[in-house]
Amino acid sequence: MASLNEIKTRIASTKKTSQITSAMQMVSAAKLTKSEGYSARFQIYASKVREVLTHLTANELAELANSDSPNSDINYHSMLQSRPVKKTGYIVITSDGGLVGGYNSSILKQTMSMLESDHDASDEYVLLAIGGTGADFFKTRDMKVAYELRNLSDNPSFDEVRKIVSMTTSMYENQVFDELYVCYNHHVNSLSSQYRVEKMLPISDLDPTEAKEYQEEYIFEPSKEAILDQLLPQYAESLIYGAIIDAKTAEHAAGMTAMKTATDNAKNIIGDLTISYNRARQAAITQEITEIVGGASALE
Structure with a gap:
């Protein structure tokens, strides 16, 4: 005794x-509150970009949805068209450190299970890691990480993630991979999160039936195609950035709970x-x- x-x-x-x-619980709670507000404000921007894009691409989206052989007279943007999948890209978002309970293990365990069930060999996919825990996890298993981003701030700005986000869209356009998915924990509430694998490219979440009709049409300068060349990559980047913010919010919630x-x-x-x-x-x-x-x- x-x-x-x-x-x-x-x-x-x-x-x-x-x-x-x-004390760490109170710090995480403060970070969570701030991150939830930041995420809510970003959703306003994302929904507006989606609204504009849906209106601009309504005809193309309807044609792609209703036809197995798209009309050759319509100039479809590469980010809207599916193509034969030779290689798949995955962005895996984890934290940089510990003290977040089962947050990282949940993401990595389910991601590994998905990779093993969906692919026969490692040359069928490309991994990009946001967060040191995920990057180190893959490296210790001799899995090649095409790009990694560490030490993000608690509420990352777009400038912090600009390189990996813009590089990802460029890799898709250059056919390094033919589909892009983001694997992360979605923030449900302060007590729970949900593992998600969301398809980011090609852009498939735009619904032509949601397109609004206006009394006056847009005036395009220099052209509709030139605007879409700028706007579609920006929208794809905003989807990836939104997932990063969502994952960070879930991380703060996991830290507070832990x-x-x-x-x-x-x-x-x-x-x-x-x-x-x-x-x-x-x-x-x-x-x-x-x-x-x-x-x-x-x-x-």
Whole structure:
């Protein structure tokens, strides 16, 4: 049985740990609130870009949806057309560090399971990693990572991820891969997240039936095709950036939950140790009383 001093030392050290995890929980909660607001504001921008694009591409989208052989008179943008899939691109988003519970293990476990079931060889896909945990995970398994991005801020700006986002769309246009998916944890609420694999390229989430009709049509300068050449890659980039923000929000929520669990566990340990301390102290007092009584009896 541990001595009183040992139990007392363990109680003191556990209390210090509890104070640290409690502080980290509050920090993560503040980051989560800020990230949720940032994500909500970004969705306003993304929905507006989607609205404009849907209107501009309504005819092309309807033609592609209703015909196995697209009309050769229509200039379809490469980001709207599916092509034979020779290689698939995956962006895997994880955190850079730990203390986020099962956040990273959930993403990596399910991503590996998907890769093993959907592909027969590693040359059938290209991996891009956002977050040091994912990059290191793949490297230790001798899986080639085409590009990695580490040490993102808590609320990353588009400038921080511009290189990997623009490079990804360029790789698709240059046919390095023929489809692009983003694997990440989607933020549901502060207590839960959901693993997602979302198809980003070719762009397939635009619905021509959602196109709005305006009394006055857009005036295109220099041309509709030139505008789409700029707008479609920007929209694809916004989808990827939106997934990164969503993943960061889920990461903060996971960190807050993990630190709350750690704090609660520390309090439980302190409670158990306090009971052990009181029992040991009571036993020591009883032993002292017994010895005193025994000594007094011997003197009589």
